[in-house]
Amino acid sequence: MSALSVNHLLGIKYLKPDDIQLIFETADQFKEVINRPIKKVPSLRDITIANLFFENSTRTKLSFELAEKRLSADIINFSAAQSSVKKGETLIDTVNNILSMKVDMVVMRHPNPGAGIFLSKHINATIINAGDGAHEHPTQALLDCYSIRERLGSVDGKKVVIVGDILHSRVALSNIYALKMLGAKVMVCGPKTLLPKFIGDLGVLVETNLIKALNWCDVANMLRVQNERMEVNYFPSTREYAQQYGVTKALLDKLEKEIVIMHPGPINRGVEITSDVADSSHSIILNQVENGVAIRMAVIYLLASKIKHS
Numbered sequence: 001m002s003a004l005s006v007n008h009l010l011g012i013k014y015l016k017p018d019d020i021q022l023i024f025e026t027a028d029q030f031k032e033v034i035n036r037p038i039k040k041v042p043s044l045r046d047i048t049i050a051n052l053f054f055e056n057s058t059r060t061k062l063s064f065e066l067a068e069k070r071l072s073a074d075i076i077n078f079s080a081a082q083s084s085v086k087k088g089e090t091l092i093d094t095v096n097n098i099l100s101m102k103v104d105m106v107v108m109r110h111p112n113p114g115a116g117i118f119l120s121k122h123i124n125a126t127i128i129n130a131g132d133g134a135h136e137h138p139t140q141a142l143l144d145c146y147s148i149r150e151r152l153g154s155v156d157g158k159k160v161v162i163v164g165d166i167l168h169s170r171v172a173l174s175n176i177y178a179l180k181m182l183g184a185k186v187m188v189c190g191p192k193t194l195l196p197k198f199i200g201d202l203g204v205l206v207e208t209n210l211i212k213a214l215n216w217c218d219v220a221n222m223l224r225v226q227n228e229r230m231e232v233n234y235f236p237s238t239r240e241y242a243q244q245y246g247v248t249k250a251l252l253d254k255l256e257k258e259i260v261i262m263h264p265g266p267i268n269r270g271v272e273i274t275s276d277v278a279d280s281s282h283s284i285i286l287n288q289v290e291n292g293v294a295i296r297m298a299v300i301y302l303l304a305s306k307i308k309h310s
């Protein structure tokens with residue numbers, strides 16, 4: 001396979017296993033490029049990309065920007081806080097205005113689930129979803145699976161537990177789709193109030209006991225509690241959450257095996273993981289960040305080659 005089956009990256013749900021393999025193989029090549037003294041390729045000199053961030057982001061925004069620059073694309077950045085969205089402009093009007101400046105591709109983060117899907121039906125540009133509310137965050141899941149493949153050789157057959165705020169997390173849903181597509185066994189673990197009622201229907205195991213989950217898994221992906229998406233309290237206090245669902249070095253030392261610890265960032269040190277875990281040899285958190293650039297280069301490159309051929 002040499003081309004993706006999709007024209008946009010709206011969610012992992014729309015990909016096929018072969019698409020993910022192609023993205024990984026392409027990312028392998030770009031990883032080599034970004035470790036060279038000259039970290040840039042001229043591949044996308046004729047492509048203009050708009051990064052539209054209607055919601056805050058640090059690493060995802062920087063990672064996309066860097067990926068685009070490494071591919072020599074022209075880029076424009078837009079952040080909702082400084083924009084006319086605050087003056088009442090609609091999403092389609094905002095984006096169409098930007099597109100009239102001859103933009104080929106839009107990378108968008110938006111607080112509303114489905115915002116990218118909506119946009120892809122109304123505008124004539126390639127859309128990459130950089131996180132839509134509590135729905136999907138496809139490039140995060142791709143870089144997470146890529147990082148597991150790098151550390152453990154493959155994703156197939158590995159036992160991965162996603163711990164924490166599954167209810168409000170787009171990282172959780174995209175990871176579940178991607179991990180299952182690649183043959184991993186998936187468990188979710190957290191307080192009952194943060195586990196969606198029908199999550200088991202996605203074919204994942206459900207566990208509320210962190211010790212049991214850690215004893216079961218090869219990899220634990222620790223998620224941040226998404227306080228900004230909560231209107232009520234889902235657990236008594238942060239201290240209590242950390243006691244029941246925080247991974248500490250003492251907990252890891254009690255396990256009979258070495259497990260891999262992941263986190264999409266931003267980390268709340270001392271809540272979902274302690275500092276000594278985040279900075280330990282178990283952790284591949286910084287590898288995830290490094291791989292994020294190669295994965296995003298691969299996705300942008302593969303989608304851009306579809307623009308040129310259509």
Ligand code: NCD
Pocket residue numbers: 059060131137140170171223224264265266
């Ligand atoms: C995640 C996100 O924004 O969904 N972070 C990220 O993209 N690196 C997770 C989070 O905010 O906790």
